[in-house]
Amino acid sequence: MSGHDSTRSMRAAITGMGLAVALALGGCSGPAEPGSQRSAPGGGTWAGQGPGSSQGTEQGPSPEERHQAGIDAATTAAAQYDYTAALKELKPLAGQHVDDLTQKITAQQKKAVTWKDNSQISHLFFHSLIVDPKRAFDPGPSAQGYADYMVTVKEFKAILASVYKKGYVLVNPHDIARKNAQGDMEYRPIKLPKGKKPLVLSEDDVSYYEYMKGDGFAANLTVDGAGKVTNTYKDPHGKTVRGAYDMPTIVDDFVEEHPGFSYRGSKGIIALTGYNGVLGYRTSDIEYGDDKHIDLPAQKQQAKKVAAALKDEGWVFASHTWGHANMTSSSLDRIKRDTRKWDDEVRPLIGDTDLLIFPFGADLAGIERYSGSKYRLMKKDGFDFYFGIDTSTPAWMQLTDDYLRQARINVDGLSMKAAMEGKHHVLEKFFDVEKVIDPARKKYLK
Numbered sequence: 271m272s273g274h275d276s277t278r279s280m281r282a283a284i285t286g287m288g289l290a291v292a293l294a295l296g297g298c299s300g301p302a303e304p305g306s307q308r309s310a311p312g313g314g315t316w317a318g319q320g321p322g323s324s325q326g327t328e329q330g331p332s333p334e335e336r337h338q339a340g341i342d343a344a345t346t347a348a349a350q351y352d353y354t355a356a357l358k359e360l361k362p363l364a365g366q367h368v369d370d371l372t373q374k375i376t377a378q379q380k381k382a383v384t385w386k387d388n389s390q391i392s393h394l395f396f397h398s399l400i401v402d403p404k405r406a407f408d409p410g411p412s413a414q415g416y417a418d419y420m421v422t423v424k425e426f427k428a429i430l431a432s433v434y435k436k437g438y439v440l441v442n443p444h445d446i447a448r449k450n451a452q453g454d455m456e457y458r459p460i461k462l463p464k465g466k467k468p469l470v471l472s473e474d475d476v477s478y479y480e481y482m483k484g485d486g487f488a489a490n491l492t493v494d495g496a497g498k499v500t501n502t503y504k505d506p507h508g509k510t511v512r513g514a515y516d517m518p519t520i521v522d523d524f525v526e527e528h529p530g531f532s533y534r535g536s537k538g539i540i541a542l543t544g545y546n547g548v549l550g551y552r553t554s555d556i557e558y559g560d561d562k563h564i565d566l567p568a569q570k571q572q573a574k575k576v577a578a579a580l581k582d583e584g585w586v587f588a589s590h591t592w593g594h595a596n597m598t599s600s601s602l603d604r605i606k607r608d609t610r611k612w613d614d615e616v617r618p619l620i621g622d623t624d625l626l627i628f629p630f631g632a633d634l635a636g637i638e639r640y641s642g643s644k645y646r647l648m649k650k651d652g653f654d655f656y657f658g659i660d661t662s663t664p665a666w667m668q669l670t671d672d673y674l675r676q677a678r679i680n681v682d683g684l685s686m687k688a689a690m691e692g693k694h695h696v697l698e699k700f701f702d703v704e705k706v707i708d709p710a711r712k713k714y715l716k
């Protein structure tokens with residue numbers, strides 16, 4: 271697989287810039303109201319129905335509200351191609367409208383086709399998005415790294431609109447394959463309307479690393495009063511605001527507007543290291559255990575809450591190793607130590623995961639099947655899905671009884687610049703680079 275070095279100097283950017291600043295972000299995050307629930311596609315929950323939602327003497331939803339909630343859940347489920355769940359929602363309901371809707375969804379179900387070949391599913395990945403290109407690209411120690419490895423919010427939104435328009439639908443790795451009753455990995459059927467194409471999205475290093483502070487990125491992911499995942503961001507005037515300032519929140523908003531962009535609620539993968547904490551919270555005991563400015567239990571609690579809310583929204587988590595380790599060149603001993611740290615410090619915050627996204631795309635093997643002690647260690651640690659980098663082809667997949675490996679395409683300044691110079695054409699399937707490029711990036715395109 272080629273392209274392994276495309277994020278090679280990221281480590282330098284990360285380690286070279288450790289600001290000795292204690293980030294006291296704990297106070298920035300608003301508490302979520304207990305009992306607030308959004309409608310879950312196919313899940314049949316809606317505000318007012320969940321446990322803990324009874325307020326004072328207020329009674330539960332009226333029969334009309336219950337009926338409407340069922341219709342809404344069925345509509346969303348069908349829009350996200352889960353026809354079985356949609357029909358199940360409608361089953362207990364009565365009325366002409368219900369009959370019409372049932373007929374419509376049954377027809378859609380009959381017309382849906384199974385995706386022809388799960389080995390032909392593309393995967394695009396990003397890093398944290400640049401909200402303020404002026405600050406990110408201002409001459410400074412990180413500017414070139416940001417230009418090379420990141421895209422701006424403006425670029426990301428244009429890319430998202432383009433892939434949606436081209437018929438791509440977001441799936442998660444577990445939609446693609448899972449273990450069967452014998453414990454062997456196998457492809458799962460993905461049923462979509464004709465012309466729709468599955469796509470995996472991932473975002474690496476969603477830590478809001480210390481070195482990024484003040485450079486025009488979001489500061490964290492948090493949960494607002496209504497239970498919705500949002501970002502904290504300090505605007506150029508130093509004012510702290512909340513909103514969609516990174517991939518997960520921007521995708522959430524986009525899917526809310528275009529439910530058909532998500533297959534059965536799936537959104538994408540968030541890949542986490544551990545050395546600067548996760549999701550903008552400084553949760554690492556190893557790194558911050560001695561830091562009196564950081565309330566570790568509070569940071570961990572906050573991170574857990576955000577992780578749970580992200581999972582509710584259809585995001586899944588991957589290990590990106592604790593220390594952004596190069597799995598190709600690191601010794602088995604180093605990988606063992608790193609894996610222990612990730613298991614101790616990150617797994618408890620996000621829950622279990624069987625996904626591993628290689629830092630730098632540095633894989634355990636070439637295109638041959640995995641074997642050897644590093645692989646056995648990772649497999650023993652619970653990883654069944656592995657993700658490298660390959661920009662030479664729109665899709666590359668390897669399925670064995672034991673694992674699924676998928677190549678990812680980096681969407682960043684380097685890959686967009688190379689595309690503009692005609693060095694590869696892989697991005698053309700997804701968007702027109704010339705059209706999405708942020709004018710703020712111009713000086714880095716020479």
Ligand SMILES: [Zn+2]
Pocket residue numbers: 277280474475590594629630
């Ligand atoms: Zn990384």
